[in-house]
Amino acid sequence: MGPMYAFEAEGLVKRFGETTALNGISLSAPPGTVLGVLGPNGAGKTTAVRILATLLRPDAGRAAVAGVDVVRHPARVRRLIGLTGQYASVDEDLTGAENLVLIGRLLDLRSGEAKARAARLLADFGLAEAADRRASTYSGGMRRRLDLAASLVGRPEVIFLDEPTTGLDPAKREDVWAIVRRLVADGVTVLLTTQYLEEADALADAISVVDHGRVIAHGTAAELKRVVGGQTVLVRPADPARLAEAAAIAAAVAGRPAEPAGRDATTVPVDDAAAFTEIVRRLDAAGLAVTELSLRLPSLDEVFFTLTGHRTGQERAA
């Protein structure tokens, strides 16, 4: 008799004065899956999460977690969710262990249970050694992990992760990804907001692309890649004078126009790896030497350009 969706938001509208943060956004995920919410800064991701987590009331639309309405029964929803905000909200004057024990006590665990739960989570998150150090001495990555642990004290059914890896270096990001995968293996449903297609691709069962407070595309990573060109080929000829020639070859194979990337390279979206092989073959046949030839996922900016015709206004180095 469980509800079809672990969480569900329908037509959410939220205005802050003159600004419309959410303009009819709808998000949902079946139990035990990861929904990636992909969008640039200011797209409304955090506002949507705050409504689902009962921290904000929507102006219109409805939202429910495990079938429980977030506006009518916020207290019941709070028993089902864990929230990890964009900026780690741990108490810096308390130790890692004290942070988690306090949350355990607030979740009505007995003192002994709260301590055991905290110790277990600290061990799971590689923080056992730092358990009795103040959180103010933690590195950025450790703080994120403590924050994640804090949202898991109550064994939530649904976890909201609002840009959990923003500002982390790639190795630390992998750590967080591993944690998310473990949660999903345990049956938890995750809503993950991110600015990186790569991250959504690595973790999410389905991706909603949001812009200006609404969903502009939704599908699996594979479906999304089909729309925007699954991957991008970058060609940097050894002789910059032959750039136009290289671009023409790439464009002919991809069947899409090539775009310049910097002064001496060109990129083109392709549908599959076969196109990449074909480009390599033709460059070779033309006797065109290259200093760089790569295949990568499109950036959020490229996804946006394809879907909306406008840039996000923020470029991230690949």
Added chain:
Amino acid sequence: MTTTETAAPSRAAAPGEERRRTFRLARHSLALAGRSIRKTLRTPEQLLDVTLQPVMFVVVYVFLLGGAVAGSTGEYLQFLLPAIMVQTVLFGGMATGVNLNTDIKKGVFDRFRSLPIGRSAPLIGSVLGDLIRYVLAEAVLLGFGYALGFRAHTGIVPVLAACLLTVFLAFCVSWAFVLVGMLMREPGGVQGAAFVVLFPLTFGTSMVTPKDTLPGWLRAWVSVNPVNHAMEAARGLMLGGPVATGVVWTLVSGVVMLAVLAPLAVAAYRRRA
């Protein structure tokens, strides 16, 4: 009474539900009060306003005004010390508002808000936790006062009663700072606005100079100012003299402030996104 109920979200409201809920609010508030106390003890620089500052005030008042007002610093210390206890604890309450504002800005409260605890628990916890600051302030003040030559003329029980009464008033007034802390955008703004509240309350009194030397309009304010009544009550309890009016005024006005300010503060906290 230590049975811990495991959270059963789907359980319908049982007859004992209401009582169980109050019980939970108390438990959560105490857990959060523990957090406040830990934080306070770990950042001793935050205790300057209840340790060094009152000592400085005593020195300034006693040695600057003592001779002029009372004829001697010793006489004046007797007059001043019970009253300045009230000023000290009221000033000490400002930090509650400033700290709450900082917590909200830092996002620590987002976590509390996403937990199934009463909306008022984080506020009650902070106010309760800061009681330790008042106790410390009074201990410092009495210790310093005794070192300078202050002597209570009554006994240990009335002196303790004076301490309790002033802490009670500070507890009630601190809800005004909580409210200000919820309404202001910046911690600095909290401090500024709190001073505007505090100034007429603490200085519109007979703290530094006898009431009959004041102009009529000021005397009118002093005779209705609850803080002045608390100061008079503290004097009575520590030096002997009438206490009934002062104590009753303090208790009644404290309860009224609490009844008005606490719900306003909680409402402001709910409204703040």
